[in-house]
Structure formats: structure tokens, C-alpha cells
Amino acid sequence: xxxxANNEAVARGSEMARNGVQFQKGLxxxxxxxxxxxxEQCRQAVxxxxxxxxxxxxxxxxxxxxxxxxxTLYQCNACRRQTxxxxxxxxxxxxxxxxxxxxxxxxxxxxxGGISSIxxxxxxxxxxxxxxxxxxKLMQVMMERDNSKRLTGRIEMDDAYLGGERSGGKRGRGxxxxxxxxxxxxxxxxxxxxxxxxxxxxxxxxKEIKRLACRTIHPGSTVVSDGLSCFRGVADAGCTHQxxxxxxxxxxxxxxxxxxxxxxxxxxxxxxxxxxxAIRQKHVxxxxxxxxxxxxxxxxxxAMMPRLGWAAVRTQPMPYRLLKLADHRA
Numbered sequence: 001x002x003x004x005a006n007n008e009a010v011a012r013g014s015e016m017a018r019n020g021v022q023f024q025k026g027l028x029x030x031x032x033x034x035x036x037x038x039x040e041q042c043r044q045a046v047x048x049x050x051x052x053x054x055x056x057x058x059x060x061x062x063x064x065x066x067x068x069x070x071x072t073l074y075q076c077n078a079c080r081r082q083t084x085x086x087x088x089x090x091x092x093x094x095x096x097x098x099x100x101x102x103x104x105x106x107x108x109x110x111x112x113g114g115i116s117s118i119x120x121x122x123x124x125x126x127x128x129x130x131x132x133x134x135x136x137k138l139m140q141v142m143m144e145r146d147n148s149k150r151l152t153g154r155i156e157m158d159d160a161y162l163g164g165e166r167s168g169g170k171r172g173r174g175x176x177x178x179x180x181x182x183x184x185x186x187x188x189x190x191x192x193x194x195x196x197x198x199x200x201x202x203x204x205x206x207k208e209i210k211r212l213a214c215r216t217i218h219p220g221s222t223v224v225s226d227g228l229s230c231f232r233g234v235a236d237a238g239c240t241h242q243x244x245x246x247x248x249x250x251x252x253x254x255x256x257x258x259x260x261x262x263x264x265x266x267x268x269x270x271x272x273x274x275x276x277x278a279i280r281q282k283h284v285x286x287x288x289x290x291x292x293x294x295x296x297x298x299x300x301x302x303a304m305m306p307r308l309g310w311a312a313v314r315t316q317p318m319p320y321r322l323l324k325l326a327d328h329r330a
Contacts, residue, residue: 157261
């Protein structure tokens with residue numbers, strides 16, 4: 001009896017120690033199939049996301065319409081313009097069924113470490129090239145959705161590099177092939193992480209950090225960073241800067257003031273290495289946006305899928321010729 005009581009106490013203790021975010025149920029595959037298993041269900045979901053109050057003509061704003069069944073179009077009764085369900089959205093001009101798009105959204109939102117285009121193609125039954133297009137269009141939705149939202153309050157900020165030469169050549173900050181990025185985590189007064197920003201920068205220069213802070217941080221916020229001189233740029237953007245000299249090495253990474261930004265950077269580097277092995281520098285911003293999007297919505301994993309679908313119908317089409325360009329040019 002005593003042993004059983006001890007075992008039950010240990011079990012209760014382990015349950016209390018579990019992280020609620022990590023152990024949430026999310027959206028299971030059977031639940032996904034019940035909600036979006038057929039093409040008709042997917043079409044209805046897109047209609048509801050795009051026109052929650054009923055059809056609205058994109059040309060004149062009139063609500064009266066008729067559905068052309070043979071061509072699956074909606075025709076406005078006022079101006080007679082014909083509109084497809086996916087025109088003007090990220091799904092535009094795609095020959096794939098919407099259920100394939102929805103399955104891709106499911107994998108991107110429910111996979112904590114991301115999913116490569118090769119693995120995504122296997123699961124969807126399409127080629128790697130098609131899966132790559134799908135993935136990057138959806139990552140474009142994620143990037144545009146979070147682009148205008150700014151951090152506020154107390155913010156942890158740190159610099160990092162992605163990639164670089166694996167063998168030979170120069171080592172350290174000057175190594176060729178390294179992509180400089182900046183991570184910033186907004187925290188509560190109690191020190192809990194709220195939102196994450198990940199941005200690729202041209203270099204760790206004061207003007208570059210000022211430009212970044214003006215776009216991503218509300219003036220008046222308090223930014224905590226290490227002693228790197230470039231971070232003085234946040235003060236030029238109207239923020240309060242609190243530099244903490246940490247030195248270098250493992251001890252610096254364990255500094256309590258940078259707990260969450262270092263945790264986020266560690267998880268991102270591990271996922272990028274384990275999932276993708278390598279990514280092209282010109283597309284780094286989209287991959288960062290994918291991790292940022294999932295982190296900022298981590299408290300409701302099941303809702304992440306419909307939220308991405310809602311944003312997708314409000315994102316302009318992204319043809320393949322633009323996807324292939326560098327992110328800032330696209």
C-alpha cells in the first residue's frame with residue numbers, strides 16, 4: 001500500500017511537471033479528416049474564411065450572386081463579374097485539389113520541427129517540386145501575416161548565424177556562407193515568453209539594428225541584449241537599451257537574462273539542421289517566418305490550421321517566378 005501510494009505521488013508529480021504547451025493534444029489526423037477530408041468540405045471552409053458574412057463581389061461589393069455549377073464560379077448579379085473561389089488568394093491558379101493544400105497546411109502547422117519538401121511530397125503524393133511550391137507559398141502567408149505585428153514591453157534580443165562552411169576556409173564571424181539573423185522575444189513581467197521575432201539582417205551594424213527595431217519593436221520598449229555594440233541601434237529607434245556583458249562561450253549562453261531568446265535560437269538551429277540539413281540563403285526569411293508563426297500560436301495548436309487558412313485567403317497570389325527570387329525581392 002505504501003509503495004502504491006508513493007508511485008501515485010510520483011505519477012501526480014510528473015503530470016504537474018509536464019509543460020502544458022508541449023503536451024496539448026493539437027489537431028489529430030482523424031479530427032482533420034472529419035473536418036477537411038473531402039474536396040467539398042475544403043471548398044466550404046475556404047468560402048467561410050473568405051466571405052464569413054456571405055459572398056461579396058470583389059469588383060463592386062454587391063452581395064447578390066448566382067453559382068455557375070459547370071465552371072464552379074460565382075457571378076455577381078449587379079456587375080456580372082465572374083469570380084472563382086480561389087482568385088486573388090494564395091491558392092490562385094493552382095491545379096491541385098484544395099484537399100492537398102489543406103493536408104500541406106496541416107503538416108506545416110502540426111509539425112513542431114517543420115517538414116522538408118521531400119518528406120511533404122511523399123506524404124501528399126506529389127513531386128518534390130510541387131511540394132516545395134506549396135510549402136513556400138504557405139510560408140509566404142506566415143511571413144506576411146506576422147510582418148506588421150510589433151513587440152512591446154520587455155524584450156530579449158540576441159544575434160546568431162545560420163549555416164557557414166562545414167570544413168576548410170575561414171572560421172568564426174567572417175566565415176563565408178553564414179547568414180546573420182537577429183532574434184527577439186517579448187516576455188511578460190514574470191519572465192514568461194509571449195511572442196518571437198526572427199529577422200535576417202545584412203550585418204551586425206548599428207544602422208541595421210536601428211532599422212530592424214523601427215520595423216519590429218514599439219518605441220518605449222525595453223530591450224535587453226549582450227554587449228555587442230550594434231545593439232545600441234535600438235536606442236536610436238526610441239527604445240530603452242539594457243546591455244549586459246556576458247563574455248563568450250557556454251557560460252554566456254546560460255545567462256538568465258537571455259533564457260528565452262537563447263532557447264528559441266537553440267530550437268531553431270536544431271530543427272533546421274535535423275529537418276532541412278541546409279537551406280538556401282535567399283529563402284532564409286521564409287523558413288524563419290515558419291518557426292516564428294508556430295511559436296507565436298503555440299498555445300492553441302488545434303486552431304493553428306484554420307488560422308493559417310484564414311490568412312491564406314487574404315494573401316495575394318505568389319507565382320512560382322516570384323517564389324524563386326530572394327525573399328526581399330519577392
